[in-house]
Amino acid sequence: xxxxxxxxxxxxxxxxxxxxxxxxxxxxxxxxxxxxxxxxxxxxxxxxxxxxxxxxxxxxxxxxxxxxxxxxxxxxxxxxxxxxxxxxxxxxx
Amino acid sequence: xxxxxxxxxxxxxxxxxxxxxxxxxxxxxxxxxxxxxxxxxxxxxxxxxxxxxxxxxxxxxxxxxxxxxxxxxxxxxxxxxxxxxxxxxxxxxxxxxxxxxxxxxxxxxxxxxxxxxxxxxxxxxxxxxxxxxxxxxxxxxxxxxxxxxxxxxxxxxx
Numbered sequence: 001x002x003x004x005x006x007x008x009x010x011x012x013x014x015x016x017x018x019x020x021x022x023x024x025x026x027x028x029x030x031x032x033x034x035x036x037x038x039x040x041x042x043x044x045x046x047x048x049x050x051x052x053x054x055x056x057x058x059x060x061x062x063x064x065x066x067x068x069x070x071x072x073x074x075x076x077x078x079x080x081x082x083x084x085x086x087x088x089x090x091x092x093x
Numbered sequence: 094x095x096x097x098x099x100x101x102x103x104x105x106x107x108x109x110x111x112x113x114x115x116x117x118x119x120x121x122x123x124x125x126x127x128x129x130x131x132x133x134x135x136x137x138x139x140x141x142x143x144x145x146x147x148x149x150x151x152x153x154x155x156x157x158x159x160x161x162x163x164x165x166x167x168x169x170x171x172x173x174x175x176x177x178x179x180x181x182x183x184x185x186x187x188x189x190x191x192x193x194x195x196x197x198x199x200x201x202x203x204x205x206x207x208x209x210x211x212x213x214x215x216x217x218x219x220x221x222x223x224x225x226x227x228x229x230x231x232x233x234x235x236x237x238x239x240x241x242x243x244x245x246x247x248x249x250x251x
Contacts (some may be wrong), residue, residue, distance in 0.1 A: 018130070021190060040129060042107050042248060043153050058104035059156040060250050078153055078190050082104075082129045 010034065010088030017083040019045050023075040032087040035072070036064035041081025055081040104129050107160070108229050108246040112138035112239070141238040142168075147230055150246075151193040154227040157248030161219045165243040168235030170207040172244070176200040176224025183217070188226065192216040198228045206234075 013028045017043070037057055039045045044055040051073045057063050059081060074083065109132075117131040137150050154160075154176055164172060175198035182192035202220030229246055233239060 016126070016129075040103060042102065042105060042156065043154060078151075078188065078193065080130075 008033075009091050011091055013087040013089055015085050016062055017074060017085060018080055019043075019074045019076045019083055020080045021076055023051070023073055023076065025073050026085065026087070027071045028069070028087040028088045030068050030070075032067060033090050034064065034066045034088040035069065036062065036086045036088075038084045039081055040084055042074045043079040043081040045074060045076060045081050046081055047072055047083075049073075063086035102248070102250055103250065105157075105247045106135055106245060107152040107222040107248045108137060109135050109225070109242075110138040110142075110148060110150075110231060110242050110244045111136050111138045112140060112142075112242045114138065122134075138242060141240065142231070142233040142242060143238045144168075144233050144235060148230075149194070150229045151190075152227045152229075152246075152248075153225070154222045154248075155225055157250055159219065159221050159249045160227065160246055161217070161249065162244065162246040163203065163217050164207045165209075165212065165216060165241070166207060167209055167240045168233050168237060169209070170205075170244075171230075171234045172203075172205040172207055173219065173228075173230045174202040174204075174218065174220050174246070175228045176202055176222060176231070177226040177228065178180060178224040180225065193226060193228075194225060198224075198226075200224050202227075 012032050039057045039059050046054045048054045049069050051084050114136055117133050118139050120126040177196040177198045179196040200223035202223050203218045207215045
């Protein structure tokens with residue numbers, strides 16, 4: 001029986017980031033099919049896909065959706081927080 | 094967008110003064126970084142606290158519903174947890190790390206007159222949040238500088 005991957009499978013591109021009031025950019029090694037974030041610190045995370053529209057993720061919470069991006073921007077309003085980010089890349093044919 | 098899953102924090106120390114403190118040790122190979130960052134980056138203590146000296150720390154209170162913690166010290170301390178509801182600074186700008194000390198902390202959440210001879214009674218504190226921003230002031234009201242301090246402030250999301 002041949003081994004086949006489900007159609008929504010992907011290769012994880014994982015990173016642990018530290019967000020501060022300075023806006024930083026995180027680039028994925030390739031385009032994503034899904035991005036998951038978890039704010040593991042104690043301050044609110046702000047993140048953006050285009051540096052124009054920003055979303056907040058409260059500490060202790062996570063966010064995920066099927067988005068095709070190559071980079072995200074992130075920061076805090078005050079203090080710092082830690083972020084676990086996993087971008088799923090398409091599995092090669 | 095599907096915001097968001099129910100909050101549960103792992104690391105929840107928002108402020109800490111620990112002196113003397115343990116050295117930082119990097120995570121073991123192949124193991125998670127359970128702390129997330131070196132404890133020295135959380136620790137606000139920069140040495141002994143002299144008599145009459147005040148150490149102050151700030152944190153966003155909004156992510157939490159209450160704060161709790163513990164105190165241990167060889168000197169008497171006056172510990173105050175206060176809250177500000179200012180949404181902007183005096184110039185109308187969004188609050189930043191730099192402007193946190195300039196806000197109005199009108200709501201006193203908890204005050205502990207710590208005495209090392211009464212550890213069981215005064216070695217702990219708890220407060221709901223009464224504002225957007227938390228300020229914690231630690232004043233040495235003893236006769237000598239502190240030889241040891243352990244003061245942890247933790248936030249609870251429930």
